[in-house]
Amino acid sequence: MEAVHEHGHDHHPSGLMRWVTTTNHKDIGTLYLWFSLIMFFFAGSLALGIRAELFQPGLQFLQPHTFNQLTTMHGLIMVFGAIMPAFVGFANWQVPLMIGAPDMALPRMNNWSFWLLPVAAILLIVSFFVPGGAAAGGWTMYPPLFIQGGISGDMTILAVHILGISSIMGSINIITTIMNMRAPGMTYMKMPLFVWTWFITAYLLVAVMPVLAGAVTMLLTDRHFDTHFFNAAGGGDPVMFQHIFWFFGHPEVYIMILPAFGIVSTIIPTFARKPLFGYASMVYATASIAILSFIVWAHHMYSVGMPTAAQLFFMYATMLIAVPTGVKVFNWLATMWQGAMTFETPMLFAVGFVALFTIGGFTGVVLAIVPVDIQLQDTYYVVAHFHYVLVSGSLFALFAGAYYWLPKWTGHMYNEAMGKWHFWLSVIGFNITFFPQHFLGLAGMPRRIPDYALQFADFNMISSVGGFIFGTTQLLFLIVVIKCIRGGASAGNKPWEGADTLEWTIPSPAPYHTFATPPVVK
């Protein structure tokens, strides 16, 4: 707040209206981050409901229909309400700071992109209380099952539309900012990797969110206006929805992981006190992954009975993605190699990311192989796989980034001991939850079932115990964040010895307006 008065020309409203009317990238970044944290806890508690029910065989807490609502909404809200907005929050805060720009290029649109989100969130949450309950056909919304649902189906479609509009506007903003507002001397190949990965991610979003919008619009007209896009009786095809959905859905996976790559590529060099290994190859690998992500979608649908040639094509393309992903992991290792590493909480989460995301990458190769995937499709093996890339991948990178930049955002150091506890309990809880799920999948337990045969009982119980450890641990993060906002050791301009990006040249907390005069990058 000190800085605000220093700049003098700020006459923004205070209290609630400040947040409603703000066009400041830092305010909007903060809004995004709090919103995603709230959604994270909401969707996380849905997951705990799932794990409670699966603790033992038999039905204890939830009826099957309620169980299906929980799995569906857990997925939808985590993807669209927690992970994606959290990365947009990071982009809002950090992209202008890292390229030396005074704000985002389109500040009013930025405000609107954010304020659409609570509307969509309310639609999704309220849908639990309408007749028939929330959508229960899975976050993938496959017809004809999705079409059977009640009014919550329409609310979900509307929410997805709103979230999509928000994402597209946010992406246009990020692209415009990066293209036009870089500080003098900052050429594309000098941009920090976090900026690069978001630049590429934003293009992915602009390309695929309209595709999702199209798919759910067709669902809506099938439900209410007698079209038959996905109904064979009227000349349509239910599988066409899956093709369209996954044409969005696979790039979506990379939308949730590329910015995570960016955060980790920023943090590891800082704490290894050594430049990022293979900067150029990191940029090219990110771009290759993004391009390949458009031609692998049908590996989510190996069991629908595609032509053999199509199965083979998607298998080869999918296996190919392992190459640039491997390059990234090798580059991170080479950055650590011969460094002088210290392990503050951001670095712990970043190294945890590299170690555990790699497991998700390995199981990704297993699943790429069509015959093996036929056995594992729609089992807990797949559940384990995507939680290794989305929780120990995306989420761990978000935690790493939060700990890394909290000193810059708040001006205070977070509590290091609590941060470390948060990390270790998260790693342990996470692995207890998800590692046994590989075995469940191999042994033949289908996903999305509220009850299971007796041979799956032991691992489910272990997994549930881990789930509750992991879930309650996240409250620690909330405490760390609140404590850090309220006080703590002063952070200074640059609390991390090895950091070298532009945000560390300005005071902490970052003043309300920064880089009114652009810095010069040599």
Place this chain on the structure above:
Amino acid sequence: MMSNLIKKVGGGLALAMYSMLAQAEYALNLPQPATEIARQIFDLHTITMWIIVGIAVVVYGAMFWSILKHRKSVGHKAANFHHNTMVEIVWTTIPLLILIVMAYPATKSVLAMRDTSNPDMTVKITGYQWKWEYDYQQDGFKFMSVLSTPREQLENYNGKSDKGENYLLEVDNPMVVPVGKKVRVLLTASDVIHAWWVPEFGIKQDAIPGFIKDSWFKADKAGIYRGQCAELCGKDHGYMPIVVEVKEQADYDKWLAEQKTKAAAASKDAGKVYELAELKSMGEKVYAANCAGCHQAKGEGMPPVFPALDGSKMVNGPKQAQIDIVMNGKAGTAMPAFGNQMSDTDIAAVITYTRNAWSNKAGDVTQSSEIKALRK
């Protein structure tokens, strides 16, 4: 509520300890293959896992070495290198070569899996919410296969010991096939997408309404093989298991003859006129197998999604309307069209039963001939 929770969780933990000591019935790998394709899958998975273990040793070895040795606290000084073209080319090329090596056997298996030519027999399998129908078209009979685990095992949880050995993996009428014969399956569905999956056979194929997809298996050994629906298909997705009984050829022939006799008897009975009591008791069974999942055992339903039948205006009103809804389903809801799933007698029985069960006292009887007349 809370104490109940504690009791359940506490009891569960004690049970877990006990079950881990008493029985190590968990599995760490794919099930033992029972077909050539499943064996190929098993081997592919094993090869892939060993390659992964090899790569993991290198990656994690380097990671842990550098975490231990290249840290500031042990006084290591940071180097300043940031690229090396040769190294980067090597670690791009080697993974590429490994992938090509893996792709070769995988491609061979895909081609084998997809080759449905020259089958010894063909069975058409239809997925319904939530049961399977096996149609032996060449032999002129078909039957439904429904979960046979009693509902009280599902809902009234009293500890593991009360559950049968094949809890949730047992059906009333299993699919039966002869050993060592190439069985081609044609898969489709009547309502939503299901997936027919038997892990030991290495077969999983989505059943898509309006389309027919095919796959095949050839079982090595006689025995009973169990699987489950693998595609989320609504409320009772977890309750539509698949059981395949593989019999020796002679036993299979005997089973086949029995089925044919039954089918012939059923078609002879088709026009028979029944008394109210007879129809009610037949209808009760039909109701339990087909309707109770949603409308519940006592007809109380689960409003508003699944309406109650007990005291329902529809069920106590003119029977034509009720027959219409049972035969043709209700658009926009989970109520399927039972017209092509059930025989005339079954429909007549279940209509008669629901109109005269619980507090419903319509008092009328519906005969199979009335249903037959409605079919075109």
